[in-house]
Structure formats: C-alpha cells, structure tokens
Amino acid sequence: MSSPVEDRSAPLGRRIAAGLIDAAAIAVIALLVLLASGQALAAAATPGTLVLTAAIAMFYRIFTEGTARMATPGKRLLGLRLRPPEGGRLDFTVAALRGWPWWLTGALAGIDPQLVPAGALLSLAALVPIVFSNDRRGLHDRMAGTRVILAGRREEEATTP
Numbered sequence: 001m002s003s004p005v006e007d008r009s010a011p012l013g014r015r016i017a018a019g020l021i022d023a024a025a026i027a028v029i030a031l032l033v034l035l036a037s038g039q040a041l042a043a044a045a046t047p048g049t050l051v052l053t054a055a056i057a058m059f060y061r062i063f064t065e066g067t068a069r070m071a072t073p074g075k076r077l078l079g080l081r082l083r084p085p086e087g088g089r090l091d092f093t094v095a096a097l098r099g100w101p102w103w104l105t106g107a108l109a110g111i112d113p114q115l116v117p118a119g120a121l122l123s124l125a126a127l128v129p130i131v132f133s134n135d136r137r138g139l140h141d142r143m144a145g146t147r148v149i150l151a152g153r154r155e156e157e158a159t160t161p
Contacts, residue, residue: 007083008150009135009136009137009149010148010149012130012136014080015080015136015148017078018077018078018080019074020074021077021078022060022061022072022074022075025060025073026053026056026057029060030049030052030053030056031044033056034049047109047110047113050110050116051109054102054103054109054110055103055106057099058096058099058102058103060072061102062092062095062096065082065090065098065099066091066092066095066096068089070083070084070089070090076151079150079152080149081149081151082146082148082149083146083147083148084145085144085145085146094145097143098141100123100140100143101122101123101124101126102123104123105119107119126140135147136148
C-alpha cells in the first residue's frame with residue numbers, strides 16, 4: 001500500500017515553475033534546431049515551426065517522463081515526479097497521452113494554421129483543473145491516470161527520527 005506522504009500532490013507553484021522550466025527548455029531546443037537548419041529567426045512564428053516545436057515537446061516529455069525517473073528536467077529540479085496509474089514505471093504510451101496539451105497546438109498548425117487558436121485554448125483548458133482541483137490533476141493527468149507528486153517523500157520519512 002502506498003504511503004499517504006509519498007502520494008502528496010505537488011504544490012501548484014512547483015508545478016507551474018516546473019512547467020515554465022520545461023517550456024523554456026523545449027523553446028531552446030526548437031530554436032537550436034531552427035538555427036541549425038539554416039532558418040532565419042523570423043521562421044520561429046510559422047506553422048512549420050509550431051509543428052516542429054510540438055514534435056520536440058512530445059518527444060521531450062515521452063523520453064523524460066517515460067523513463068525510470070518519471071519526470072521532466074523541470075520536475076526533477078523542483079523535486080516532483082509522476083505517479084503512474086498502477087504504480088511502477090510510467091510507460092511511453094501513457095507519457096505520450098499525458099503530453100497532449102503540449103503538442104496539440106502544433107499538430108493542429110500542421111493541419112491548418114487557422115486551428116492554432118482553438119488548439120491553444122483546448123491545451124489551456126486541460127491545465128485549468130490543476131489550479132482549481134484539490135488533487136492538482138489536469139485533464140491530461142486524469143486521462144492518463146497519473147498524478148504529479150512530491151518525489152522522494154518515502155525515503156525522507158524513513159530517515160527522519
């Protein structure tokens with residue numbers, strides 16, 4: 001049985017800060033790819049760049065949250081991790097499902113650039129429950145069955161006299 005201390009939901013401020021760190025990392029990676037491909041900085045606002053950034057965001061989340069650490073670099077830096085639906089390790093499929101608010105806008109930009117505002121609103125709407133729910137779970141967390149929790153709480157509890 002899981003310890004209630006281990007499953008303590010991540011505080012809102014830490015989740016927001018981790019999200020901002022990860023968004024900055026994704027933006028830097030996308031910018032480096034853009035520059036390495038010989039594109040001008042003006043290309044950063046094109047639908048193609050949105051699609052590229054969405055792909056980078058998807059793989060960034062899958063290959064960080066889908067690892068044994070179950071956390072993006074932003075989450076790790078702030079002492080957070082994901083708790084999968086049945087415990088154990090988060091698989092790549094669940095990590096991809098959980099990441100849809102970060103790649104939806106770019107995916108829609110690839111279909112039709114006029115869909116970008118709708119994608120952005122849907123992505124934002126998925127995050128709103130984090131602010132207003134007691135368990136701090138967004139729609140993407142609920143769909144994937146995951147929770148963002150404070151990492152390492154069981155170990156700290158075991159070593160505290």
